[in-house]
Amino acid sequence: MNCIIIDDEAAARAIVAQLCSITPNLNAIEEFSSAIEAIKFLNQNTVDVIFLDIHMPMFTGFDFIQTLKNPPKIVLITSDKNFAIEAYEYEAIVDYLVKPITKERFEKSVLKIENAITNTPVAPTNTNEQSSINNELYINIDRRLIKLKFNEILFIEAQGDYIAVKTETKDYRVHNTLKKIKEKLPVNIFIQIHRSYIINFSKIIDIEDNSVLIKKSVIPISRSNRPELMRRLNLLK
Amino acid sequence: MQETPNINYINELAGDDEAFKAKFIAIIKKEFPQEKQEYISYYTKRNYINTAAVVHKLKHKFNVLGLQQGYRLAVTYEEELLEENTNLHASFLNVLETIEVYIKDL
Numbered sequence: 584m585n586c587i588i589i590d591d592e593a594a595a596r597a598i599v600a601q602l603c604s605i606t607p608n609l610n611a612i613e614e615f616s617s618a619i620e621a622i623k624f625l626n627q628n629t630v631d632v633i634f635l636d637i638h639m640p641m642f643t644g645f646d647f648i649q650t651l652k653n654p655p656k657i658v659l660i661t662s663d664k665n666f667a668i669e670a671y672e673y674e675a676i677v678d679y680l681v682k683p684i685t686k687e688r689f690e691k692s693v694l695k696i697e698n699a700i701t702n703t704p705v706a707p708t709n710t711n712e713q714s715s716i717n718n719e720l721y722i723n724i725d726r727r728l729i730k731l732k733f734n735e736i737l738f739i740e741a742q743g744d745y746i747a748v749k750t751e752t753k754d755y756r757v758h759n760t761l762k763k764i765k766e767k768l769p770v771n772i773f774i775q776i777h778r779s780y781i782i783n784f785s786k787i788i789d790i791e792d793n794s795v796l797i798k799k800s801v802i803p804i805s806r807s808n809r810p811e812l813m814r815r816l817n818l819l820k
Numbered sequence: 821m822q823e824t825p826n827i828n829y830i831n832e833l834a835g836d837d838e839a840f841k842a843k844f845i846a847i848i849k850k851e852f853p854q855e856k857q858e859y860i861s862y863y864t865k866r867n868y869i870n871t872a873a874v875v876h877k878l879k880h881k882f883n884v885l886g887l888q889q890g891y892r893l894a895v896t897y898e899e900e901l902l903e904e905n906t907n908l909h910a911s912f913l914n915v916l917e918t919i920e921v922y923i924k925d926l
Contacts, residue, residue: 593850594847594884595880597844601837604840605833662876662877683884725895744869745869756902
Protein backbone atom coordinates (compact mmCIF):
# COMPACT_ATOMS: atom_id res chain seq x y z
CA MET A 584 0.00 0.00 0.00
CA ASN A 585 1.24 3.45 -0.90
CA CYS A 586 0.62 6.20 1.58
CA ILE A 587 1.31 9.87 2.17
CA ILE A 588 1.76 11.72 5.46
CA ILE A 589 0.34 15.18 6.09
CA ASP A 590 1.36 17.00 9.27
CA ASP A 591 2.68 20.51 9.84
CA GLU A 592 5.20 19.25 12.41
CA ALA A 593 8.35 17.69 10.96
CA ALA A 594 8.90 15.63 14.12
CA ALA A 595 5.44 14.10 13.84
CA ARG A 596 5.95 13.31 10.14
CA ALA A 597 9.27 11.62 10.92
CA ILE A 598 7.60 9.36 13.50
CA VAL A 599 4.84 8.25 11.13
CA ALA A 600 7.36 7.73 8.33
CA GLN A 601 9.43 5.54 10.64
CA LEU A 602 6.35 3.52 11.62
CA CYS A 603 5.56 3.05 7.93
CA SER A 604 9.12 1.97 7.18
CA ILE A 605 9.00 -0.82 9.75
CA THR A 606 5.60 -2.04 8.56
CA PRO A 607 5.59 -4.62 5.75
CA ASN A 608 3.64 -3.65 2.62
CA LEU A 609 3.34 0.01 3.57
CA ASN A 610 5.35 2.58 1.62
CA ALA A 611 5.32 6.24 2.56
CA ILE A 612 5.87 7.84 -0.83
CA GLU A 613 5.58 11.51 0.16
CA GLU A 614 5.34 13.78 3.20
CA PHE A 615 3.62 17.15 3.26
CA SER A 616 3.70 19.94 5.81
CA SER A 617 0.45 21.43 4.54
CA ALA A 618 -2.81 20.13 3.15
CA ILE A 619 -2.57 22.47 0.17
CA GLU A 620 0.66 20.81 -0.99
CA ALA A 621 -0.97 17.41 -0.61
CA ILE A 622 -3.98 18.43 -2.70
CA LYS A 623 -1.67 19.41 -5.55
CA PHE A 624 0.05 16.03 -5.30
CA LEU A 625 -3.24 14.11 -5.19
CA ASN A 626 -4.48 15.91 -8.29
CA GLN A 627 -1.83 14.01 -10.22
CA ASN A 628 -1.26 10.87 -8.16
CA THR A 629 -3.29 8.22 -6.38
CA VAL A 630 -2.51 6.65 -3.04
CA ASP A 631 -4.10 3.93 -0.93
CA VAL A 632 -3.83 5.63 2.44
CA ILE A 633 -3.39 9.09 3.91
CA PHE A 634 -2.06 9.63 7.44
CA LEU A 635 -3.52 13.00 8.23
CA ASP A 636 -2.98 15.43 11.10
CA ILE A 637 -6.18 17.25 11.99
CA HIS A 638 -4.81 20.31 13.71
CA MET A 639 -2.97 22.31 11.09
CA PRO A 640 -2.89 26.06 10.56
CA MET A 641 -4.97 27.60 7.76
CA PHE A 642 -6.46 24.37 6.46
CA THR A 643 -7.49 21.68 8.92
CA GLY A 644 -7.53 17.96 8.22
CA PHE A 645 -11.32 18.03 7.93
CA ASP A 646 -11.19 20.92 5.45
CA PHE A 647 -8.74 18.81 3.46
CA ILE A 648 -10.99 15.73 3.42
CA GLN A 649 -13.85 17.79 2.07
CA THR A 650 -11.78 18.74 -0.96
CA LEU A 651 -11.30 15.10 -1.99
CA LYS A 652 -13.78 13.76 -4.52
CA ASN A 653 -12.76 10.11 -4.18
CA PRO A 654 -10.76 9.96 -0.97
CA PRO A 655 -8.54 6.98 -0.27
CA LYS A 656 -8.56 5.42 3.20
CA ILE A 657 -7.63 7.99 5.81
CA VAL A 658 -6.13 7.58 9.27
CA LEU A 659 -6.40 10.68 11.42
CA ILE A 660 -3.58 11.62 13.73
CA THR A 661 -3.76 14.23 16.45
CA SER A 662 -2.62 15.20 19.93
CA ASP A 663 -6.03 14.96 21.52
CA LYS A 664 -9.31 13.14 21.19
CA ASN A 665 -11.56 16.14 20.76
CA PHE A 666 -12.19 15.34 17.12
CA ALA A 667 -13.12 11.70 17.57
CA ILE A 668 -16.83 12.19 17.06
CA GLU A 669 -16.48 14.18 13.88
CA ALA A 670 -13.97 11.69 12.54
CA TYR A 671 -16.53 8.93 12.16
CA GLU A 672 -18.81 11.07 10.04
CA TYR A 673 -16.48 10.48 7.12
CA GLU A 674 -16.67 7.12 5.41
CA ALA A 675 -13.06 7.37 4.24
CA ILE A 676 -11.72 7.58 7.79
CA VAL A 677 -10.85 4.12 9.02
CA ASP A 678 -9.01 4.93 12.22
CA TYR A 679 -7.96 7.60 14.64
CA LEU A 680 -4.51 7.65 16.24
CA VAL A 681 -3.59 9.77 19.24
CA LYS A 682 0.02 10.95 19.51
CA PRO A 683 2.46 9.57 20.54
CA ILE A 684 1.66 6.52 18.42
CA THR A 685 3.01 3.19 19.60
CA LYS A 686 4.16 0.45 17.23
CA GLU A 687 1.41 -1.85 18.49
CA ARG A 688 -1.35 0.70 17.94
CA PHE A 689 0.01 1.51 14.49
CA GLU A 690 -0.02 -2.18 13.54
CA LYS A 691 -3.69 -2.40 14.54
CA SER A 692 -4.40 0.61 12.40
CA VAL A 693 -2.71 -0.98 9.39
CA LEU A 694 -4.88 -4.06 9.87
CA LYS A 695 -7.95 -1.85 9.83
CA ILE A 696 -6.77 -0.19 6.64
CA GLU A 697 -6.23 -3.56 4.98
CA ASN A 698 -9.66 -4.72 6.11
CA ALA A 699 -11.30 -1.53 4.90
CA ILE A 700 -9.61 -1.83 1.52
CA THR A 701 -10.93 -5.36 1.15
CA ASN A 702 -14.37 -4.06 2.25
CA THR A 703 -14.47 -5.94 5.52
CA PRO A 704 -16.44 -3.90 8.03
CA VAL A 705 -14.30 -2.90 11.00
CA ALA A 706 -15.52 -1.37 14.22
CA PRO A 707 -13.80 1.83 15.26
CA THR A 708 -11.33 1.56 18.15
CA ASN A 709 -12.58 4.72 19.74
CA THR A 710 -16.15 4.00 20.74
CA ASN A 711 -17.50 7.54 21.01
CA GLU A 712 -20.59 7.88 18.94
CA GLN A 713 -22.64 10.86 18.12
CA SER A 714 -26.22 11.00 19.23
CA SER A 715 -28.79 10.86 16.49
CA ILE A 716 -31.39 12.52 18.67
CA ASN A 717 -32.56 15.54 16.79
CA ASN A 718 -32.97 18.24 19.40
CA GLU A 719 -29.52 18.07 20.89
CA LEU A 720 -25.84 18.10 20.11
CA TYR A 721 -22.92 16.43 21.86
CA ILE A 722 -19.65 18.28 22.19
CA ASN A 723 -16.38 16.76 23.32
CA ILE A 724 -14.68 18.66 26.15
CA ASP A 725 -11.65 17.12 27.85
CA ARG A 726 -12.70 13.65 26.70
CA ARG A 727 -16.22 14.08 28.09
CA LEU A 728 -19.23 14.19 25.83
CA ILE A 729 -21.46 17.01 26.96
CA LYS A 730 -25.05 17.18 25.81
CA LEU A 731 -26.38 20.55 24.75
CA LYS A 732 -30.01 21.01 23.89
CA PHE A 733 -30.47 23.31 20.94
CA ASN A 734 -32.83 25.52 22.91
CA GLU A 735 -30.11 26.10 25.56
CA ILE A 736 -27.64 27.51 23.05
CA LEU A 737 -27.60 31.29 22.76
CA PHE A 738 -24.98 31.68 20.06
CA ILE A 739 -21.70 30.27 18.77
CA GLU A 740 -18.63 32.36 18.13
CA ALA A 741 -15.58 31.44 16.02
CA GLN A 742 -12.31 32.03 17.90
CA GLY A 743 -9.37 31.05 15.73
CA ASP A 744 -9.11 27.26 15.68
CA TYR A 745 -11.86 27.03 18.28
CA ILE A 746 -15.52 27.81 18.66
CA ALA A 747 -17.16 29.16 21.79
CA VAL A 748 -20.64 27.77 22.40
CA LYS A 749 -22.52 30.14 24.71
CA THR A 750 -25.47 28.68 26.57
CA GLU A 751 -27.90 30.05 29.14
CA THR A 752 -25.73 28.75 31.99
CA LYS A 753 -22.22 28.15 30.72
CA ASP A 754 -19.73 28.74 27.92
CA TYR A 755 -17.88 25.89 26.22
CA ARG A 756 -14.78 26.06 24.02
CA VAL A 757 -14.43 23.34 21.44
CA HIS A 758 -11.64 22.63 19.00
CA ASN A 759 -13.73 22.86 15.84
CA THR A 760 -14.92 25.19 13.12
CA LEU A 761 -18.04 27.26 12.75
CA LYS A 762 -18.63 25.63 9.38
CA LYS A 763 -18.73 22.14 10.87
CA ILE A 764 -21.04 22.97 13.76
CA LYS A 765 -23.34 24.84 11.40
CA GLU A 766 -23.93 21.59 9.54
CA LYS A 767 -25.16 20.04 12.81
CA LEU A 768 -27.59 22.80 13.71
CA PRO A 769 -31.21 22.94 12.51
CA VAL A 770 -31.70 25.81 10.09
CA ASN A 771 -35.11 26.66 11.53
CA ILE A 772 -33.50 27.55 14.89
CA PHE A 773 -30.05 28.85 14.01
CA ILE A 774 -28.83 31.44 11.54
CA GLN A 775 -25.37 32.71 10.69
CA ILE A 776 -25.35 36.50 10.92
CA HIS A 777 -21.63 37.13 10.64
CA ARG A 778 -18.62 35.11 9.50
CA SER A 779 -17.77 34.59 13.19
CA TYR A 780 -21.26 34.14 14.65
CA ILE A 781 -24.18 31.74 14.46
CA ILE A 782 -27.10 32.69 16.68
CA ASN A 783 -30.17 30.96 18.04
CA PHE A 784 -32.91 32.90 16.28
CA SER A 785 -35.35 32.53 19.18
CA LYS A 786 -32.93 34.15 21.65
CA ILE A 787 -32.84 37.54 19.95
CA ILE A 788 -33.97 40.32 22.29
CA ASP A 789 -33.70 43.14 19.81
CA ILE A 790 -32.01 44.18 16.59
CA GLU A 791 -30.42 47.54 16.20
CA ASP A 792 -28.73 48.73 13.01
CA ASN A 793 -25.94 46.20 12.47
CA SER A 794 -26.14 44.18 15.65
CA VAL A 795 -28.43 41.88 17.59
CA LEU A 796 -28.76 41.66 21.35
CA ILE A 797 -28.82 38.19 22.88
CA LYS A 798 -28.94 38.10 26.65
CA LYS A 799 -26.20 40.67 27.44
CA SER A 800 -24.14 40.12 24.31
CA VAL A 801 -24.15 42.44 21.32
CA ILE A 802 -23.42 40.46 18.17
CA PRO A 803 -22.52 42.06 14.84
CA ILE A 804 -24.54 41.41 11.69
CA SER A 805 -22.53 41.38 8.50
CA ARG A 806 -23.84 43.18 5.46
CA SER A 807 -24.05 39.95 3.45
CA ASN A 808 -26.00 38.06 6.14
CA ARG A 809 -28.41 40.85 7.00
CA PRO A 810 -30.94 40.24 4.16
CA GLU A 811 -31.49 36.60 5.23
CA LEU A 812 -31.94 37.62 8.86
CA MET A 813 -34.44 40.30 7.91
CA ARG A 814 -36.31 37.88 5.65
CA ARG A 815 -36.83 35.51 8.56
CA LEU A 816 -38.18 38.12 10.94
CA ASN A 817 -41.89 38.21 11.49
CA LEU A 818 -41.79 41.95 10.97
CA LEU A 819 -44.77 44.16 11.66
CA LYS A 820 -44.51 46.97 9.13
CA MET B 821 10.04 16.59 41.85
CA GLN B 822 10.37 17.80 38.28
CA GLU B 823 10.41 15.08 35.66
CA THR B 824 13.31 14.83 33.24
CA PRO B 825 13.01 14.40 29.47
CA ASN B 826 14.11 11.20 27.79
CA ILE B 827 14.17 9.66 24.31
CA ASN B 828 12.91 6.22 25.30
CA TYR B 829 10.01 6.48 22.85
CA ILE B 830 12.36 7.39 19.99
CA ASN B 831 14.78 4.62 20.93
CA GLU B 832 11.91 2.14 20.87
CA LEU B 833 10.75 3.30 17.45
CA ALA B 834 14.29 3.41 16.09
CA GLY B 835 15.44 -0.02 17.24
CA ASP B 836 18.77 -0.45 15.44
CA ASP B 837 17.97 2.34 13.01
CA GLU B 838 20.55 4.92 14.08
CA ALA B 839 19.83 7.01 10.99
CA PHE B 840 16.23 7.56 12.09
CA LYS B 841 17.33 8.45 15.61
CA ALA B 842 19.82 11.01 14.29
CA LYS B 843 17.27 12.43 11.89
CA PHE B 844 14.66 12.79 14.61
CA ILE B 845 17.06 14.47 17.03
CA ALA B 846 18.10 16.91 14.29
CA ILE B 847 14.44 17.75 13.67
CA ILE B 848 13.74 18.33 17.36
CA LYS B 849 16.84 20.51 17.69
CA LYS B 850 15.64 22.62 14.79
CA GLU B 851 11.87 22.66 15.41
CA PHE B 852 11.73 23.06 19.19
CA PRO B 853 13.59 26.41 19.48
CA GLN B 854 11.42 27.83 16.69
CA GLU B 855 8.23 26.76 18.45
CA LYS B 856 9.49 28.08 21.80
CA GLN B 857 10.22 31.43 20.17
CA GLU B 858 6.80 31.41 18.51
CA TYR B 859 5.21 30.73 21.91
CA ILE B 860 7.06 33.63 23.58
CA SER B 861 6.25 35.96 20.71
CA TYR B 862 2.49 35.29 20.78
CA TYR B 863 2.43 35.32 24.57
CA THR B 864 4.22 38.66 24.73
CA LYS B 865 1.73 40.11 22.25
CA ARG B 866 -1.09 38.73 24.42
CA ASN B 867 -2.40 36.84 21.41
CA TYR B 868 -3.69 33.99 23.54
CA ILE B 869 -5.54 32.11 20.82
CA ASN B 870 -2.35 31.72 18.78
CA THR B 871 -0.42 31.04 21.98
CA ALA B 872 -2.83 28.17 22.67
CA ALA B 873 -2.26 26.81 19.15
CA VAL B 874 1.52 26.72 19.75
CA VAL B 875 0.99 25.05 23.14
CA HIS B 876 -1.12 22.47 21.29
CA LYS B 877 1.86 21.73 19.00
CA LEU B 878 4.42 21.71 21.79
CA LYS B 879 2.45 19.28 23.94
CA HIS B 880 3.11 16.57 21.36
CA LYS B 881 6.85 17.05 21.90
CA PHE B 882 6.34 16.83 25.66
CA ASN B 883 4.73 13.44 25.11
CA VAL B 884 7.44 12.23 22.76
CA LEU B 885 10.10 13.27 25.28
CA GLY B 886 8.35 11.33 28.05
CA LEU B 887 7.13 14.38 29.97
CA GLN B 888 3.76 13.13 31.16
CA GLN B 889 3.28 15.83 33.81
CA GLY B 890 4.38 18.45 31.29
CA TYR B 891 1.84 17.10 28.81
CA ARG B 892 -0.99 17.30 31.34
CA LEU B 893 0.10 20.83 32.25
CA ALA B 894 0.03 21.80 28.56
CA VAL B 895 -3.46 20.33 28.09
CA THR B 896 -4.78 22.45 30.97
CA TYR B 897 -2.82 25.52 29.94
CA GLU B 898 -4.11 25.34 26.36
CA GLU B 899 -7.67 25.39 27.68
CA GLU B 900 -6.94 28.17 30.15
CA LEU B 901 -5.25 30.37 27.55
CA LEU B 902 -8.49 30.38 25.62
CA GLU B 903 -10.06 31.89 28.72
CA GLU B 904 -7.16 34.40 28.75
CA ASN B 905 -5.92 32.80 31.96
CA THR B 906 -2.12 32.78 31.92
CA ASN B 907 -1.48 31.45 35.44
CA LEU B 908 0.42 28.44 34.10
CA HIS B 909 2.80 30.47 31.93
CA ALA B 910 5.75 30.24 34.36
CA SER B 911 5.32 26.48 34.84
CA PHE B 912 4.98 25.96 31.09
CA LEU B 913 8.07 28.05 30.40
CA ASN B 914 9.93 25.99 32.97
CA VAL B 915 9.12 22.81 31.02
CA LEU B 916 10.28 24.49 27.79
CA GLU B 917 13.55 25.47 29.42
CA THR B 918 14.07 21.97 30.77
CA ILE B 919 13.65 20.59 27.24
CA GLU B 920 15.91 23.25 25.79
CA VAL B 921 18.75 22.26 28.13
CA TYR B 922 18.14 18.55 27.47
CA ILE B 923 18.16 18.73 23.66
CA LYS B 924 21.36 20.79 23.61
CA ASP B 925 23.17 17.76 24.99
CA LEU B 926 21.61 15.23 22.63
